Amino acid sequence: MASIHSTLSSNTLRFALSSFPNTNLQPPSSHIFFSRPLTFKGLTVNPKSFPAPLKASMAGTDNVVIEVFEQEDLAVSLAKYVADLSNKFTSERGAFTVCLSGGSLIKYLGKLLEPPYYDSLEWSKWHVFWLDERVVPKTHEDSNYKLALDGLLCKVPIPPGNVHAINDTLSAEGAADDYETCLRELVNSSVITLSPSSGFPKFDLVLLGMGPDGHVASLFPGHPLVQENKRWVAFIKDSPKPPPERITFTFPVINASAYAALVVTGKGKADAVHSVLGKSQNSVKLPAGLVSPEEELKWFLDKDAASKL
Numbered sequence: 001m002a003s004i005h006s007t008l009s010s011n012t013l014r015f016a017l018s019s020f021p022n023t024n025l026q027p028p029s030s031h032i033f034f035s036r037p038l039t040f041k042g043l044t045v046n047p048k049s050f051p052a053p054l055k056a057s058m059a060g061t062d063n064v065v066i067e068v069f070e071q072e073d074l075a076v077s078l079a080k081y082v083a084d085l086s087n088k089f090t091s092e093r094g095a096f097t098v099c100l101s102g103g104s105l106i107k108y109l110g111k112l113l114e115p116p117y118y119d120s121l122e123w124s125k126w127h128v129f130w131l132d133e134r135v136v137p138k139t140h141e142d143s144n145y146k147l148a149l150d151g152l153l154c155k156v157p158i159p160p161g162n163v164h165a166i167n168d169t170l171s172a173e174g175a176a177d178d179y180e181t182c183l184r185e186l187v188n189s190s191v192i193t194l195s196p197s198s199g200f201p202k203f204d205l206v207l208l209g210m211g212p213d214g215h216v217a218s219l220f221p222g223h224p225l226v227q228e229n230k231r232w233v234a235f236i237k238d239s240p241k242p243p244p245e246r247i248t249f250t251f252p253v254i255n256a257s258a259y260a261a262l263v264v265t266g267k268g269k270a271d272a273v274h275s276v277l278g279k280s281q282n283s284v285k286l287p288a289g290l291v292s293p294e295e296e297l298k299w300f301l302d303k304d305a306a307s308k309l
């Protein structure tokens with residue numbers, strides 16, 4: 001504590017800690033840091049003035065990293081994060097299982113197509129899944145598969161057999177069942193491991209966006225699916241965000257993952273970010289506040305999304 005006071009102005013410290021009502025400056029290990037000097041409420045936060053790392057804790061989540069970026073730096077840092085995990089898992093176990101969401105996330109992954117990542121990553125060992133998918137044909141503009149295919153997957157040498165999309169000829173119920181069966185087969189063939197503690201599939205990395213209402217994947221605030229604790233993959237026919245019919249991984253699957261990244265940008269997300277990370281956390285947690293992977297959760301925020309912290 002003394003060393004933190006010696007390196008931070010008290011106002012800056014108060015800002016950092018006010019984001020974490022349950023802050024505990026000892027372990028466990030959550031870090032708040034900034035890639036560049038940023039101004040919050042008239043205060044300039046200089047990354048160099050932060051001890052590395054500033055430790056804090058959040059209720060229910062032991063290992064959370066929150067990083068606030070200038071817009072152009074977010075994609076650079078996200079690419080490095082994904083690449084580091086790809087290197088870790090491909091060398092440790094010969095495969096990297098990564099789950100994508102829809103929305104703006106795909107555009108932020110674009111730096112993976114540039115040096116040094118495009119040539120250095122072991123794309124052939126990637127297995128790609130969707131945390132949630134809209135029940136539309138794969139060629140439809142609403143398809144998360146199409147979004148990822150056009151923006152990323154068609155540009156990298158991932159074997160087509162390692163790209164695990166939903167069966168778009170089935171109903172929402174059928175597609176959810178079929179996708180869960182696909183995951184179980186990949187567990188049997190050891191592509192996906194199982195979490196020893198929960199028995200749910202343990203993906204290496206899940207990449208999430210968050211809606212302005214605090215939803216993640218297709219798990220929306222107040223929807224009964226948020227409580228689903230048996231299924232691996234569930235279906236929804238009344239999604240508040242169109243289109244209404246979707247399939248989604250459930251929270252036990254999201255939270256059995258090793259690493260999770262929440263990529264959240266724009267002023268429209270500032271209230272939800274504040275509800276999840278800010279001082280007065282909602283008593284009823286928004287879905288984004290329930291994300292708690294086994295190893296680490298990292299928030300990639302831009303200044304606008306973090307503007308109410």
Ligand SMILES: O=C(O)[C@H](O)[C@@H](O)[C@H](O)[C@H](O)COP(=O)(O)O
Pocket residue numbers: 101102103104105132133134144208209210211212215216217218241
């Ligand atoms: O299929 C979907 O609708 C997404 O998976 C959804 O969960 C998305 O990730 C968020 O709504 C954030 O989207 P934006 O980043 O575009 O706001």
